Amino acid sequence: MHSSASNPLYRLGSRNLSVYSLLAVFTLWPYLALANGTAGQLGTGQSDFGGVGIMQTPTARMHPLGEMSVSFSRTEPYRRYNVFFQPTEWFEGGFRYVEVENRRGGELFDRNLDKGFDAKFRLLEETRYWPQFAVGARDIGGTTLFGAEYFVASKRWYDFDFSAGFGWGYLGNAGDITSPLGWLSDRFDERSSSSGSDGGEFNTGQFFSGPAAFFGGIEYQTPWNPLVLQLEYEGNDYANEPQNNNQTQESRFNAGARLAISDNTELHAGWQRGNTAMAGITFNLNLAGLSQVKDDPRPIALGAEPQADWAAVSQVLNDNAGIQVERISRQGDSITVTAQPERFRSLAQSEGRANRILHAQADANIDSFRFDWQERGLPLRTSVHNREHFVQAATSSDLEYTHRYGIYAQASLKNSAGETLYEAPSQRFSWQLSPQIDQNFGGPDGFLYRLKAVLNAEYQTDPNGWFSGSLAWTLLDNLDNYEYIADSDLPRVRTFIGEYLSESSFGVEHLQYTRTAKLSDNVYAMGYGGLLEMMYAGVGTELLYRPFDAPWALGADVNWVRQRAFDQRFDLRDYSTWTGHLNAYIETGIEDVLAKVSVGRYLAGDVGATLDFSREFESGVRIGAWGTWTDAGDDFGEGSFDKGLYLAIPLDAFFTFSSRDRATLRWQPLTRDGGARLNRQYELYDLTQERQMGRYWEEYNRMWR
Template sequence: AAPQGRLLTLPTSPSATTGEPAASPPAPIRLEDVDWQALAATLRAQTGLEVSRLRVEGETLVIEAEATRFRKDLQAEGRANRVLHNRLPAEITHFRYRLSSNGLALREDEHPREAFVAAANDRRFGAEYEHSITARAASPAPDDDASAEAATLLDREPAGFNWGFSPNLKQNFGGPDGYLYQLNLQLDALWRTDRNGWFSGVATYQLADNYENYEYIADSDLPRVRTYVGDYVKETDLGITNLQYTRTHQFGRDWYAQAYGGILEMMYAGVGAEVLYRPMNSSLALGLDINRVRQREFDQQFGLRDYSVTTGHATAYWQSGWHDVLVKGSVGRYLAGDIGATLDLSRRFSNGVSVGAWATMTDAGDDYGEGSFDKGLYVSIPLDAFFTTSSKGSTGFAWAPLTRDGGARLNRRYQLYYMTDDRDPEGYWEGIDKVYK
């Protein structure tokens, strides 16, 4: 195989040679000469790694960061290997990436520097390098005193505030009212108070809709927890669909939790909490959420209606290993107070697209009305399928033939299972070919 890309060489110190200048590319001879703030900024710009801490443990540089750009973490780590190799002296022989999400430690990946350089120069050494990479569960919090040689070089809180505008299209088709749509301009903002806490908010301005055609309200003895959707859309053009504070916590290597409160979605406000058990290298995860919510006024501001309910579910997640199908089974109490279960099957393709379907049966029985039970389909598409830049974000749509009140779930903005996607080891190794890109 021919050498790939620009030739990389290990920087050397004059003390290790006959005093001749360091080999190209140049690198600082001493760790004390490194501008760590500038290095963290370069990693963010070129790799999408939001660095919170940099530590040296013996001959290993530990990079504590959140991966924000590339869908495959190995692509971000491969790019970071190049940046670090060009900036650090030869005494650093390993790069260890300690990846987290919203303050939750997920995984540690270690790359031998010399093996990476050899593989980057000549793919014939690729297999040896790839087998030298290690990925393991990350401990909740590293101990600065764990090693006498450990030293913290950079320790900073994540960026405080960011925001952006985007279009948003909500659709419903296949029901008695035909095709319904709502096109909004959406303002999304987030302010981090620290590594484990943040305020989030979403405001929407309605550009166009045809919900004047929404008239189908079938007979039902259940509380109207979702069939007021037409009133929410028609009441105002400018609404707040999310304004909440969220805080995460890690109880152990495999236990994650979050608590949240505020305006949780277009129709409900309240408080809630979730806990998730997700071991590394396991296809099974178990979660539990509980929420106390109250229905909002139709104008989507700060007013509340009389209806309130306690809702929550116990959920099992199983990576079946069959064509990348994820099976989710939930049992619990829904917004209308009915009790039942939901089965959700989805498949994620290699290009990042996910397709799924769900069905919910509850004890509502005849009270549910036409349709008998809740069901639907959904599609999620990665944003980088539409743009030339890489992104971890996605967009999509769901289709449910009838908007009914039975089997209705709270639309929680953040869910721990998807927040901890990096615990899936198969997803990590699927990106091995991208480590050179």
């Protein structure tokens, strides 16, 4: 499921994130990545600032595709908390928080925290004769207290990895040379002393400007493989530290070491500035390679005994193939199963298991099995398998070729009635009680959390319509730490979140009726009304134009909403508004990146656009970032524009049972009223994901699992 800025976190981050999912992430972290983790390997360590580097200096190295690194380091008076990602082979990005121990945070907060974003781009891969080259920037938004830009090269020689480069800003404070780019323009001669004081702004006037300094270093892989020794020469002289916090430096040489204590965890320590100790720890997780051995029921044998009737077949299809059957019918020599996938992320796996079940049940006159896949009553696509070719391929892998290239996939068309063998009841009820956690980290008030028990229930009136709702009871929280510090004249459409979370420990998070329809071959529609989310009630509708297997889609949503009372029951406040967007989704074809552009009116009445980029790996993990710019201007307040990162991880990667569900972790530095979007429970683009073939053919081997 695509996760984007259209599901804002309010103040507390991801909603409906199971506490079991969080425990799985942090408890199983060391065991989930592939065995060949990067900890202790030459040229893969995280610098003190995060990102691949030595200690204070970056290198041109990159992590393997999909790597995520969470690290902490302390070098008095700085504590650095870093999260970095490798979404492509040539780009590294991440964010950090620097806590300045000997400075107060201001009138409201004791802790002095400065956030920053980093980016590094590989310009040239290493060859036998050429080093690897990269260009990058640190702390590129906001106050840019530790802002720096650099060019760096790295070359490996046996058990040594050498790096050398030059940097500006924090990496170039020693001022070894005048501006290297001054000959291009006078702009590069002097570095601007101003920064984006409002936070969140990109101060491009500083980029690659002013004096620069040289830096470099060496890493040595010792004969004891877990240990890597480090020596670096840094470009900072600590004589121009942020907040007049200058430090004594007795040497520009730093020495350190990295020690792997598992495939994915390493400790690092060093001696910096000639007089200061450094210590830290790094956890690595390869998002692209997440996997877990499954304990699912085995596919039934080809020669299994038939079931008593087709109702029993429907149950076996649910239990073994993981699909919710709506109808089973026969037309001529073909059996058609109309169903919704429920368990396996790969439709190829569901179809392979279902083929075995149908083969055991169908009489000899049936030549093909057809699957009409749908979601919430919306027809999405159809797959047709030749029965004889499937059985041959299941018997001998040498015959898979005929079956694989004989599968017929197309957009779902209107079916002729045929003979109904089984039809599921139209009305269904389901519920679930589970612990969940809302969380947010990175704001000025630190890590906030709310542990709650949530009762989710759904009553399906027919395949296209359903009532859904959730009740939440707070069990444990630290929301007393929340402070509203926004300086904005916009209506308070999101910054009342503290009042919503503290008014009552029990509330109705949402209660609505939703209905879907397919208006034509490529046009889908959805309408909804009720208590749409924690803070808003109202009605809305959405349209989506999505051609079959096309790399793009267009949609629009329109909503009238009114703010709910703080106790999250059924009373409403006075504020009401219209909000809606035109949405474009584009599979770029570049590194599996999905781009989403939304233009429209936000909850505070401001008008603007949201740009969202995300990438899904073969493991099912999706990583993304978004930003929203509106005409709120100075009224937005600190932060300048809305932005955030998110990580959607399939539960399938953590547990021994297969699942199509995901846990979503989000990071949003500040909650503001500008650029705020309605948190809709369902979106047509998500519901119609199987409209696109995706990796179906690459996942063909899952047919036999």
